[in-house]
Amino acid sequence: MSRPRLNWPDPQLREILGAIVARDRDFPLDNARFLDSLVDDVRAVTGRLYGATTYARLLRDLSAVTGVTRRPSTTTIQKAIARAQALAPIHVGQTGDANSAMPDTHMVRRSLEPVMRDAIAPLMAQMSARLATQMERLDTVREDTASPRTEPGLRLQLAEASLADAHARVGRLEQDNARLRRDLGQAEMRASIAETRIAGLLDELHQAITNAGSGSAALAKVADQLQGTERFLKAQNDAVRLQASSEAEALRRQVTQLRERIDHLLLENDQYRRTLAAQRDARSQR
Known part of the structure; x- marks a missing residue:
């Protein structure tokens, strides 16, 4: 079974291709x-x-496009991953893990680099185009200078105007670059503050x-104490129940004995009555 192809969005893939070529150079x-x-x-x-297998496949699969024929060993790639993880720890996997425990300044800085490159690239292209235009103008000025038909004062004014315009454009570009650096510094500061807050x-x-x-330990201790109290109360209840049963049995025996005594007394009383009746009859016959 063939391994799945690397699935990245086209903009990311183009940036990675450019990075491979630049780093190889x-x-x-x-x-x-x-x-x-x-x-x-x-x-x-x-x-x-990512894991070492992903980087190895990346270099192998994109070699036809980038022209980079490097084939580093898996051990070398793993060492590079370990160094990267030591600089900015993050979970390593074949497919990556975006669930990091907390953001780090290094990741924020590296994430802002493509944004800065994208923001500066148009300015650099514009500056290059304008510098090329100024160079053409300077070449024209030089040609005009070499021509005897052009007045020296006019040629000098054109050259000075071209240089002043170029310096002004470079100054504006430096201001834009400084503004981007300030934005990057503010982003790093916000990331540091967020990291501190998250740590808190x-x-x-x-x-x-x-x-x-x-609190759970205290509740568990109280529960153990309650269980001990429950066991003690059960033991006391059992003891009281046994004592009550014994006393009830003794009372039942006493009641039985009293009933037997009453029956015996009734018999004796009946005998006494009969004897007295017989004696009365005998006296009356005399």
Whole structure:
């Protein structure tokens, strides 16, 4: 069974392709630095850290498009992943895990890099186009300077105007770059504040869990005490019940004895009556 293809959105895939080509050009002979940069770029684009198999398949499957024929070993890739995880810990998996426990500043910074590149790219392209236009104008000025038909004062004014315009555009570009850097700094500051707040919330949660655990232990102790009290009361109840049964049995025996005594007394009384009646009859006959 063939392995599933890498499924990334086209914009992410284009950024990863560009990163592979750029890192291969930056580190042509250093596999370790190449892999460190590649793992960092992929995580900046996708927000995830993948397993060694994913990076190996990425280099193999995209080699026809990128022209990069590197085939680093699995051990080398795993070492790069371990270094990346040590710099910014995150769960490692074949498909990645976006459920991180808390955000880190490194991930926020790396996530903002593509945004900054996208924001600066049009400005850089515009500056390059304008510089090219200015260079053409300067070339025209040079040609005009070489021509005896152009007045020297006019040529000098054109050159100064072109240079001033170029400096003004470069200044505006530097201002835009500074503004983007300020935005990045503010984003990092907000991420740091959020991290601090989340850490505080986690501490409060842990404290609440600890307190709940202490309360549970106290309740368990009270429950044990109640169970002991219940067992004691049951024992006392059983003892009282046995004592009452014994006393009732003794009373029943006494009642039986009294009834027998009463019957015996009734018999004796009947005999006395008969004797007295016989004596009276005998006296009357005399």
